[in-house]
Amino acid sequence: MIKKRLFNTFNWIILCGSTLTVCMFLGVILWDIFSKGFSSVSWDFVTLFPTDGMTKGGILPAIVGTVILTFITTLFSVPFGVACAIYLNEYARPSVLTNIIRASIRNLAGIPSIIYGLFGLALFVQALHLGTSVLSAGLTLGLLSLPYIITTTEEALKRIPNSLREATLALGVTQVETIKDVVLPKALPGILTGVILTLSRAAGETAPILFTGVAFYINGVSASLNQEFMALPYHLYMLSTQHNAIEQVRPLAYGTATVLILLVFSLNIVAFYVRFKNRTQD
Amino acid sequence: MLFTNSISFFLKISPIDFFTGSQWDPETKYSMVPLLVSTSFVAVGSMIIAVPLGILTAAYLSELAPRKLQMFLKPVIEMLAAIPSVAIGFLGIVLVGPGLAQLFNSQNGLNALNGSILLAIMALPTIVTISEDAINAVPKSHREAAIALGANKWETLFKVTLPAALPGLIAAVMLGLGRALGETMTVLMATGNAAAIPKDFFDSVRTITATIAIEMGEVPYQTTHYFALFAIAALLFLITLAVNFIGEYFANRLRKFHA
Numbered sequence: 001m002i003k004k005r006l007f008n009t010f011n012w013i014i015l016c017g018s019t020l021t022v023c024m025f026l027g028v029i030l031w032d033i034f035s036k037g038f039s040s041v042s043w044d045f046v047t048l049f050p051t052d053g054m055t056k057g058g059i060l061p062a063i064v065g066t067v068i069l070t071f072i073t074t075l076f077s078v079p080f081g082v083a084c085a086i087y088l089n090e091y092a093r094p095s096v097l098t099n100i101i102r103a104s105i106r107n108l109a110g111i112p113s114i115i116y117g118l119f120g121l122a123l124f125v126q127a128l129h130l131g132t133s134v135l136s137a138g139l140t141l142g143l144l145s146l147p148y149i150i151t152t153t154e155e156a157l158k159r160i161p162n163s164l165r166e167a168t169l170a171l172g173v174t175q176v177e178t179i180k181d182v183v184l185p186k187a188l189p190g191i192l193t194g195v196i197l198t199l200s201r202a203a204g205e206t207a208p209i210l211f212t213g214v215a216f217y218i219n220g221v222s223a224s225l226n227q228e229f230m231a232l233p234y235h236l237y238m239l240s241t242q243h244n245a246i247e248q249v250r251p252l253a254y255g256t257a258t259v260l261i262l263l264v265f266s267l268n269i270v271a272f273y274v275r276f277k278n279r280t281q282d
Numbered sequence: 283m284l285f286t287n288s289i290s291f292f293l294k295i296s297p298i299d300f301f302t303g304s305q306w307d308p309e310t311k312y313s314m315v316p317l318l319v320s321t322s323f324v325a326v327g328s329m330i331i332a333v334p335l336g337i338l339t340a341a342y343l344s345e346l347a348p349r350k351l352q353m354f355l356k357p358v359i360e361m362l363a364a365i366p367s368v369a370i371g372f373l374g375i376v377l378v379g380p381g382l383a384q385l386f387n388s389q390n391g392l393n394a395l396n397g398s399i400l401l402a403i404m405a406l407p408t409i410v411t412i413s414e415d416a417i418n419a420v421p422k423s424h425r426e427a428a429i430a431l432g433a434n435k436w437e438t439l440f441k442v443t444l445p446a447a448l449p450g451l452i453a454a455v456m457l458g459l460g461r462a463l464g465e466t467m468t469v470l471m472a473t474g475n476a477a478a479i480p481k482d483f484f485d486s487v488r489t490i491t492a493t494i495a496i497e498m499g500e501v502p503y504q505t506t507h508y509f510a511l512f513a514i515a516a517l518l519f520l521i522t523l524a525v526n527f528i529g530e531y532f533a534n535r536l537r538k539f540h541a
Contacts (some may be wrong), residue, residue, distance in 0.1 A: 007436070008434075008435075008436060011436045012346075014338060015338050015339075015341060015342040015346060016342060016346075017338075018334065018335045018338035018339045018342065019338070019339045019342045019343065019347075019355065021335055021339075022335060022336075022339050022358075022359065022362070022406055022410065023355070023358055025362060025403050025406070026358055026361055026362045026365075028377075029362075029365060029369070029370070029373055029403075032373060032376075032377050033369065033372075033373070103530065106526075106530060107523060107526055107527070107530070110457070110460045110461075110464075110522060110523075110525075110526035111464070111519065111522060111523075112463065112464025112465070112466065112491060112518060112519075112522055113464065113466060114464070114466040114491045114494050114495060114515070114518075115464070115515050115518065115519055117494075117495075117498075118494065118498065118511070118512065118515050121498070122512075126503065197364075200364060201364070203366075204364075204365075204366025204367070204368070204369075205366070205367075206366070206367065206368050206466070206467045207367075207466035207467055207491070207495060210495055210498070210499065211498050211499060233366055233368040233369075233467075234368075236368050236369065236372055237368050237371070237372075237467060237470075237471065240371075240372045240375055240376070240471065241375070241470075241471055250376070253372065253376075257368075257369050257372055260366055260368070260369060261365060261366070261369055264364055264365070264366060265361065265364065268360070268361065268364045272357065272360075
């Protein structure tokens with residue numbers, strides 16, 4: 001009896017223990033970065049240009065670079081992704097072909113991001129002669145985001161009951177109008193959640209932009225599409241591994257990490273909120 | 283694109299050297315063996331850590347945790363998935379590295395073990411989420427039948443529910459492994475990047491992804507070295523594709539089984 005009870009307690013401990021360990025990982029990560037990072041984050045830090053060989057000053061160009069980059073990614077991947085999902089879910093009849101398309105999309109999502117980087121380098125930078133620029137990098141990230149956007153949008157469209165579509169069709173509305181005026185508005189919160197989560201992922205990616213246009217330092221804020229740019233994740237990478245005064249810039253690295261994580265988390269929280277609101281409405 | 287560039291590489295360097303040599307030394311020797319061994323070292327290490335943790339956490343979440351705790355834990359796991367890989371790599375340098383160095387009295391903690399720990403953290407959300415879905419998909423009648431036969435909660439969990447969820451669990455592990463294999467920034471920052479065949483987990487390693495990231499920035503276009511990097515990228519692509527296909531296959535089986 002005692003043996004059995006011990007066994008039960010043991011089981012309970014390993015299950016709870018592993019869950020706690022997983023939570024602890026998040027706790028340790030956030031605590032370490034935030035506790036050391038917040039002291040270097042200030043208004044000046046986010047609004048000033050880096051000075052003195054990156055050892056002082058702020059990270060404004062990196063923030064602006066990341067925002068512009070994410071914007072280009074959005075412009076490229078959202079229209080294509082949503083259109084693709086609408087085709088797959090609303091128009092295409094289930095067939096071997098659509099199954100193959102879906103399987104390829106899922107596999108595209110599993111391709112390592114560095115391979116997207118190489119692909120972007122070969123296609124956008126060299127074959128299309130866009131050079132290493134914010135445009136090339138944005139398009140590369142757009143390619144990376146497409147599979148996620150298609151999958152999440154399709155999931156959102158699937159949740160719209162068919163009776164709704166049939167009802168509007170019975171009223172004599174064409175299919176295009178049904179999609180435009182009934183299905184899409186109803187699926188919008190779901191699509192939005194997917195898009196925001198995907199973009200938050202894209203904003204934190206480093207590997208795909210390494211060779212397609214990111215730079216450690218540029219003069220001023222990148223203004224045109226064919227210039228190189230600075231980005232937060234790359235800035236953090238350079239500050240923590242490549243800088244010649246690593247110990248000296250450590251506070252700046254912590255600060256950059258804090259800003260990056262806050263940016264990604266705020267996007268996530270917006271997405272959670274949209275999803276939560278959508279669920280409570282139903 | 284990936285493959286035409288790789289073919290240009292094999293026109294210059296014989297595939298035999300590529301697959302059997304033991305040195306990756308740009309300019310002269312291109313062998314992917316050290317890189318492949320490094321990659322597998324780190325990936326397998328991360329799975330040893332992440333698989334038990336991930337599956338047990340999923341079991342706790344779906345079978346034991348009260349509803350309110352579930353509502354709290356799920357966002358925690360999604361947050362863990364949202365942390366950018368550079369930030370995790372950064373922690374590998376400032377936190378895990380020095381910690382390991384102190385623990386094992388080594389020079390620095392930038393080695394395969396460090397990379398494995400960090401990759402485990404990155405693969406955990408994938409493993410937990412998919413395993414949890416798999417465990418939830420096991421019909422309630424299975425559990426009820428086991429309990430009716432006199433099995434207690436634990437026997438039900440370990441002997442009925444988890445085995446029934448096995449295809450889903452395999453899918454979870456495979457997709458987690460795919461993520462670990464393809465991760466670049468974390469391993470680039472935390473594993474030390476010595477391109478030699480590692481002997482144990484305390485050796486510094488350099489994975490395929492890290493090699494591409496380090497060397498691509500410096501090579502002139504259209505050289506043998508440039509093509510070599512495309513060749514290892516193609517290899518990595520095929521490996522992750524295979525791993526994902528296996529995961530996908532088991533996930534589909536699960537879907538059909540419960541449909």
